[in-house]
Each structure stands twice: as C-alpha cells, then as structure tokens.
Amino acid sequence: MVHLDAASLPRLDARVSVPGYDRSRVRPGIVHIGVGAFHRAHQAMYLDRLLELGGDPGWGVCGVGVMPRDAAVRDVLRDQDHLYTLLTRAPDGTERARVVGSVVAHHHVPDDPEAALARMADPATRIVSLTITEGGYSVDDATGEFDPRDEQTLADLADPARPPGSALGLLAGALRRRRDAGTVPFAVVSCDNMPGNGTVCRRALLSFTARTDPGLSAWIEEHVAFPSSMVDRITPATTDALRSQLATRYGVEDGWPVVAEDFAQWVLEDRFPAGRPALERVGVQLVQDVEPYELMKLRLLNASHQAMSHLGVLAGRRWVHEVGRDRAFSRFLRDYMDLDARPTLPEVPGVDLDAYCEELLARFGNEAVCDTLARLATDSSDRIPKFLLPVLRERRAAGADVRRMVLVLAAWSRFLEGRAEDGTPIEPSDLRLAELRSHLAREAEQPGAFLDCRPVFGALGQDEEVRAMYVAARRRLAERGALACVQELLR
Template sequence: MRLSAATLSRLPRDVRTPGYDPADARIGMVHLGVGAFHRAHQAVYADDLLARGHRDWAICGASLRAADTSDALEPQDGLYTLCERAGEGDRLRVVGALRRLLVAPRDPTALLAAMADPAVRIVSLTVTEKGYCHDPASGELDPDHADIRADLATPGRPRSVPGFLVEALRLRRAAGTAPFTVLCCDNLPSNGRTVAKVTHGFAALRDPDLARFIAGEVAFPSTMVDRIAPSTTEADRTSVAIRLGMRDAWPVMAEPFSQWVVEDRFSAGRPPFEEVGVEMVTDVAPFEHMKLRLLNGSHSTLAYLGYLAGHETIADAMADAPFAQLVARLQDAEMTATLDVPPGTDIAAYKAALRARFRNPALQHRTWQIAMDGSQKLPQRLLAPARDRLAAGAPVDCIALGVAGWMRYVTGVDEKAAPIDVRDPLAARLRDLADAAGRDADQLAPALLSVREVFGDDLPRDPRFTGPVRTWLDRLLREGAAATVARIAA
C-alpha cells in the first residue's frame, strides 16, 4: 500500500494528517526547485495556512532539472511525509500543500502557463546558489552562461530561472495580469535584491521596456530561511514506511527547529504568513547575516574539515571536541563582531542553540552533502565576514582555516589518497588548478585564490588573508585535518 489521498484515512493516529481536504485547496503559489528543503520548510508553512482556512495558497511545485521528485509524488497525489528527528524520537506528519507537480524540461510551456495564471500571486524559489546563472562574487548575471544564451535564443522555451521569470512576467503583462511577487528562499546575500538584479539583467538583454516594467512593478522581498533538512536515505524510507504502515516514495527528514523571516513587500497580496509563525519584517539583513555567518559559515567549515578528518556527519564532527571548540571560536571570536544583531535577540542563546542543533544525533546531516557547491557558498558564508574583519583590522584565523579546508577538499583526493566526489559547478576547473599546482601550499593557495568568481580581486591581494590561508593549507597538507583543527582549538 502506498501513501495517497485514498489511503490517508488508514494512517496510524500518531501521524498528523492535513487538517483540510487537499482536493479543496487552490493554487496560489508556484515554487521553482521543489526539493527536500522546500518540502521541509515553505511547503509546511503553506500546509499550516491551508489548515487555518486560507485555501487559496496551495503550491504548484516545479523541478527545473530532474523529474525524480515529480515521479515520486505524482502517484501519491502530491502527499509526502515530513519526519522531524530529535533525540527523543521521530514525529511524522503528512503534508498536503503540493497540489500539482511539473517538470520544466518535459514541458516548459506548462510551467509558464502555471506562472502566468492570474490566481498565482507568488513565485518562490529554492534552486541553490548555482541556479541563478550569476557571478557569486559580484551578484551580476553571467551573460555567457549556457542556459542564459539558450534562453536568449529561444525565450518561449526557457531553461534558466531568469528565463522563466522574465517570460512569465512578459506573458502576464501582455494579458493585463498583475505581476507576481518573486520570493527567493535560497542562501544568497540580500537574496531578494540579488535575484532582482539577475532578473533585471536578463530582461534588459531581451527587451529594455520589459526590464523597466519589472523594475517598477515586481516585488523581490528578501528572506531568511532556516531548517536543517538532510538528504533522505533508503534507511529513512524504510523507517517511515514502518511507522506509516505503507510506502512513501520520498519522505523528507528535518530537525524540529524551523524559522522563516520575510521582508513584508509584495506585488499582489500575500497570505497571512504571520498566523503560522513567519516573521514579517522591514529589514531581513540582520537575520540573514546571523544565519549565513553563524550557521552556514560554521556548517561549511565543519563540512570540509570534518569530511577530511573522516567524520561522516555534522553530529559526528561536533562530538569531536576540537571541532566543537573550533565552531565556538569561529562564532564567538570572529563572526559575532561582524553582525548587526536584531533588537531583542539574545545572540549568546542563539549560538548555543545552533551548537545544540549541530549535535542532534538523530539528524544524519552528511558533511559531503553540505560540502557541495562550495564555490557558490564561500563568498557569502566565509568571504564576506572575512572582508568585514579585515576592514576592521581584525584577524581571520578561523575563517582562513575554513577556506583552507575547502581548498584541500577540492583537490579531489582525501587524506588516505582516495578520490573525493566533489560536486561543484567549477569542480573540473578547480581540480585542474590543483593538479597543476601539486600538493605545495605555496603553489596551491595562489592557484585557487586566482578564481575570481569566488575570491574577487581584493582578497587575493591582501596578505592578511592570503597569509593565514596558505599557512593553514600547508598544515592540512602536511598534518591532516584532525591535527590541524586540534592545533587551532588548543
């Protein structure tokens, strides 16, 4: 038996089910990038809205690349299980907010039609940093990106995020339909403004008049999202199936904690997000910086160094005392001073809660998973706070160690001479640079620092940054990650 609308009534009583009939929910949002994080985060808030009687805010989810999510959930009527994992046990909930699933490569016109539907007032996104076809160092659209070139040639059948947004907005404008709000939920600096810049850049290449319309009429509120949602394993599927008494092809795992902060600026109205725990604010930046630097910066540092030291998960790394001490020093001695802490926030309690979340033994968040796409993540997670520290004349030892950990990781060979499966848009280029430089930090560090898309033009010329990066990289190459982390944590 498989999870579906027909089998909902057969679930055990301790499994929470939608507090409404999903068939009665009407689509008001389209979401691009319907992966695990979206289903563990924004879709859950939408599910809560629907349960409170706001039935116009169901979601049409779209995959921009692979069809696996759609293929898994279509036979289940869009239903799936959210499994919240903590030390005291798992809590299961079936989410019904995904009322339609599309796969863009199969039928881009169907996705455009969904985005152009007058009932849709929000298009949200979780496509990861690399999905925006931009230069992470500058935030500008990359006009030479293969998907951008393709979308300029055939704008009616787009492949890229900017291509879909601009063509859908063009269709709405031509039909006299009010534009939707573009709600980015990815870990990008000033994510609303960044996506606005990319969208405007693409529109200007297509039609300057359309670009002016988008600049004047379309809202791009910034957001901050926070929930740890590791990849689902076959063991997870099995444990969920046992609890449900039936099969769910793709449940999602998550920690109990969830936070969503949204700038309250929308083009065509919004649901009452505040009723379901969303923090509606005028300025997201302080929350964004806290999360990117304290949580994501620590996560990336743990991911690269932890993986090299043989720790499979973040919880494993945090159980290793020197790694936990490194996180505390990174957060307390370097990151906190770069923050404009929101009024009323207990920053010490926030950091303590983060470290407790990292230690959650039930959450198998793999270091390899977090290590993906580092070239896209480093600029905001580690390099932006490094620039703030340098501007203040402050040291960047812990940040530099995190960067050196990334450099050692992208060489593609671990400390036991086994291959590392480096998943990154620049993986081949980074590996070529590493192979040419060899395992000499004096050669390897400047070779990787030359990647302008990651480091820009300033950091490679600043010895206050390059010096500690080279020093830590040399120690990682000679002594290994565990010994190096023990050295800085001492």
C-alpha cells in the first residue's frame, strides 16, 4: 500500500497516471471556494490537463473552505501535498485513474480568515470561482430578492467589521482590499447549477455589499466581471467504499479520492478582464452567451435528476442506474425531455438535442458510477424551482399537458413525508425541510397545501388546475405507487 503524497508518485501503480509537470513551479492564479467532489472532478481536472500540456504554471488552484466540516478537507490535503486521485468510469465499465496536481494550496476560513482574504487580495489571483450549492447565494427563487438564511452570511451582515466567515463576506472583503490598493479586480465565476449563475452571483454580492458598504457595492457594479458558466459531470460523493476500492485495485492509500463518469463539459462566458487560462486547449467551450447551453443542461439533465430521484425512491430504488435502466422510467424521462423541456429551449449552437438526450439516458444508466438517488434529492427546494418549475410555467402558459411535471411535485411531497411505498424510512435533507413539512401537515384538511409554500412555488399554488392535478397525482401515488403512475403517463 502506497500513501499518496508528492514523494510517493514514482512508486504508484503504473495504471495510475500522475502529473508530468513540475508542481513546484505551479502557483495559484485561481481561488476556489467550496472544494468538494464536483470541483475536484471538473474544474481542477481541466486545469490539471492544461498544466500537463505545458500550460502557464501561474494557473494553479488554491482551495478555500468556509464550513467547519471543511476541516477534514484541510487535513487530508495537507497530509497528501494537495494531491488526490480521480477515477473516471465509462458506461462500458472502462475505468481510468489519475492523480490530479492542479490544487496546490488550501485555506480553512474558520481557522484563519485572514489567510484566505490575503490570498484573494493578492494580485496573482485573477479568478475566484465558487461551488457553494444553489442555496449558497441567498437569492430567493420566487422573488429574485436577496434573502440570506445561513448563519455565516447573517453573521457577516450583522457585524461587517468581523473577519468574514461566508463566501459573500470573503468576496466583499477581498475586493475591498483590491479596490483600496488599486489592484485589478478578479473575475468571479459561479460554477453552480443555476440559470444565469453569473447574474445570480452578481446580484447576491451587490445586495450583500449594499447592506454593508454601499461605496464598495457601486465599485463592484462598475468594475467586477461575473462570467456565467455551464458545468456538467455526474459526480457522486466520496465514500469509504471508494477509498477501499482504490486501495484494493491500485494499492493507493488516498483519504480524499473522487469518482465521476467519463463525460465532462464546461461552457464558459469569455469575460475575464484580469486574464484567464487557455482552457480552450483542453476542450472548454469559451462563448459569448452561455444561456442556451445552461438552459439545455438545467432543464434536461438536472430536472430529470429531480424527476428520477423522488419517483425512484418512492418506488424502492436506491441507485441512479436502477432508474436509468428501467424501461418505464427511462421512457418517462425521455417523454419529459421531448414533450416538456425541449419546447422551452432556444437553439443551442453546435448541439444535436436528440443525440444529447440519448446520451443523457445512457449516462443515467452508468452503473459503474454508483450514484445514489438520495444525493440527487438533496436540497430540492433549491433545485426544483430552478430546474423544473420554469419548464412547468412555460408549458402551462402555452396550454400544454403538464401532468408529468406535476407528478414529480406530488412525488416530492410524498418523499418529504419520509416513507417509501414499501415502508422503508426516507431521510430527506433540505434546508427548508421544517417549512415544507409544515405545509404538508395541512394536506389532509387543505388538499394542495404543499403548493402554498411561496418561497418555492411562488404563485403556482394558486393555479387551480395545477392544484387539482397535484391533488389527483398524490392520491394516485398513494393508491397505485410511483411506477404505475409513471406507466400511466407514457405516450
């Protein structure tokens, strides 16, 4: 067994590819807030590929963790010289192992916020990117207004003089220092799954600074770029089983490996006043308008994830590939794509949508990835309003049949009640769980009360036809089960 660190790279199994570039020359040009599994499998991977091709060594990554639980990330990275193993698995079972070397530093904000601020304020930092989840921006889906609820952001707003503990607080503090020093501001790049993620990130930061430092807010509005992006790679959470598999198959002891499908896509708005890495060399699509690609991914892939997770769990499924390989569920998802989502999409330059949808279904059936439906169903109150409800509203306005999407909402409500059809307990994880369940508690006396949760559904719950469809779908789910309800709606 070989413990992964810089000294052990020459001794690793020959099947594990390792950085061929000199990591001692790599310096952080990008600070990334939220170094989770997705960042490791996606943005950091692309930068590692670029460095391997001889790219500018000034474009390494410094990770930043703002959550107390990120201490575990800090410890493993420190112990492994910031190296980790990426396993990619294709639908045919082909597996590849690569040690990624583009992450070269990490700061844990609860330990030392000053270190993170100094790194972000350093002129060498030209991009700050984020994967802080859809809810991390505190922008209400129903109103579009800034509505912070997490403890770190609220604490930073309450006492702007304190060392920042939130992502928005760090961005504001670092940009204030750069403004005061006359340093070119970094670009802020959201890599989270949201429509117009650059616009949402900009709105969140401007709203945050308007409350704490109006002068800084005006400066950010004039000088800071917020390029939008579309990111795509199915990436399950790291588990002990993955660590064990890596050790057994390759003899590598890695406390922080990551596994992902072999597919990856990154579409990025080319707007970087302080410069950017030559990402086009490694397959990143640099475009002037990300929106068509973004809508394609959110409304086809991400919305399908929400459909399959809640219906699948109710039907007793645990794994994504179980739903992806089930003929009825697969046909239901393809009907949703073709009949519901695609009519709402603009033309997507260079993309064959038929082929894209077929590829999605193949990806959903990739057993080797071992992705769970429970992961997809996490924080759906942030995801469904961004992925599924815009499609439902547009198709409803067009007079189309929206029963497939309403069934997903009904399945979500049943999922939140905490019991699958076979009696197996479900443990939902959602920031709004208490609020959602308070509405569900009134369903017996007020059918459709779940749709009255305005932060999630807005005015949709007042649409009497949608409400009637939802009530009927809940009843059919209780009487017949998720699979039978899916089969009823197949075209």
